[in-house]
Amino acid sequence: MTYFLVMGSLALSVLFTFGWALLRLLRWVAYGFSPGGGKRAAKPRRSATKPRAGSKTSAKAAAKPKAKTGTRGRAAAKPVGEPWRITRLLAEWRSSMPLALVAAFTYLVARLAEHGMSYRPPHTLPSGFETLLTGLGWLSASLILLALLQRLAAWRCR
16 A cells, blocks of 8 residues: 555656646747747847946047056956857746756655665565666756756856
């Protein structure tokens, strides 16, 4: 009976996770392949070289080059480039953290169930349980890595 409860809860959580991922994928396809979906596009930022209307600085002052801060041969600071396309796509994908948390929690529950089943009178695990735990562990680790990469990409795109 315990085996059916554990395996049933594992199957239910895995099916829920894959169903949720499939639903997000279908929504993404339905909104025309844009990761933001129905969100409005951000306004373009003004460049720093153009003076604002009504400002007291003249066009001559804006066109004048800035003085270098370092006098001992230091190179001027390079402007930060635009993030790569894959970085921007990864930064907008917000479902990686919840997927990683669900997979990690499922893996921990399965490990706890394995520990409990190893102390039962037969002292043997079901035949495919160890393979399931190994696959679930790798899936959980890769989703956690993907969630960390998503956080790093979101920080880079700010």
